[in-house]
Amino acid sequence: MARPSVEAQRREQILRAACEVIRDKGINALRVSDVAARAGMSTGAVHYYFETKRALTHAAFEWNFTRSLARREVILTRRTSPSERLRAFVSSYLPGDDETTAAWHVWAETWVEALHDAELRALNERVYEEWRSMITEIIRDGQADGTIIDRDPVLLADTVVSLVDGLSMQALVGSRHMTASRMHAVCEHLIDAISVSSGRVKVS
Amino acid sequence: MARPSVEAQRREQILRAACEVIRDKGINALRVSDVAARAGMSTGAVHYYFETKRALTHAAFEWNFTRSLARREVILTRRTSPSERLRAFVSSYLPGDDETTAAWHVWAETWVEALHDAELRALNERVYEEWRSMITEIIRDGQADGTIIDRDPVLLADTVVSLVDGLSMQALVGSRHMTASRMHAVCEHLIDAISVSSGRVKVS
């Protein structure tokens, strides 16, 4: 071998650029030349690392998911109460800062592509499984120490995940109604409802 | 005038075809020729009624929304209890039958297109406003007759709508986990939680 491989760095560089283009223009309008320009290289270089445009976008989708999961991993290992962890998790997952918003844009595109692409459906399946299990884990912890109500934890996790997804989608689309504070209020309300706060009794 | 206009029928015919193509292939892969073929006419005929492809897809999105709202209108006017109406509404809105699933596919595409298109964002804004107000209305009715808990009805409506959106999206993408019965279970659980069922007291 005459040169040490720069493949890992280059691929990352290209995938980051691809995600930025997807965020800004969507896959519909994504051109290989856009990605190349953003990554500061020629289209030939992009094709040197990714055979086809499809391979490129799929890799970008996967990269985006992987990074998002990794970013959340930190929260899971915190030594705070389950309820706190749940709040932190949900909060970090709602589209707030630029990084999370960008990731959300790419997720949205991934889902819609997945409607017509079995490979992406499989990718989503794997990621969502992990996603859900992270939340389920927290809920189980909360049930173990008696701070979260004793209901099917999978059902509760589904509720939390779906709620966040639905809120986020409308926020992303730019609904004036769905502001950041509104999203947080709705989520807080749900977490309160599934939390056991000492002394509080709700008739419902 | 030498002939009575067939414009209304033709436009509807084309928009229906466009929605079918969007459902089957997505807007990404939608070709004007696909729509023409499905509507049983030439590409020229499609362009006779819709100047550009963009005008066509936007009209299709709007048509899809309008029809969906119209289909739900029936439920609102039923003389059943608010809780029942809420259940019926949510149930009809989850992707179950082919018609609702098709509509969902088109909605999903609309949202993602809207991320990069102000016109579609405005369309979504209008529709969602109506959507939310339908649910809010039901909830207010329920609060008036004491069958739904006394919380901010807009917050409760946001919760219901977002939950359904999130669940549906995962179901559409084909998650094995998110089955029809699971979606219904999660929604039932939420509606139970916001309903006041006589004699039941929950500690939470």
Added chain:
DNA sequence: TCCAAGATTGACTCATCCGTCAGTTATCGA
């Protein structure tokens, strides 16, 4: 029967863009 205007056709133009490839450059070890 014939006209006027709406409706429709489909071949064609023109622009776009993916993927290729022959050629060039950079960087290592020997």
Added chain:
DNA sequence: TCGATAACTGACGGATGAGTCAATCTTGGA
């Protein structure tokens, strides 16, 4: 210094597909 190979360039071929348009057909009314 000199291969050897990885890394990279960018012009080009070829395919695709939106939108145009001249020609044709259809229909209701005069």
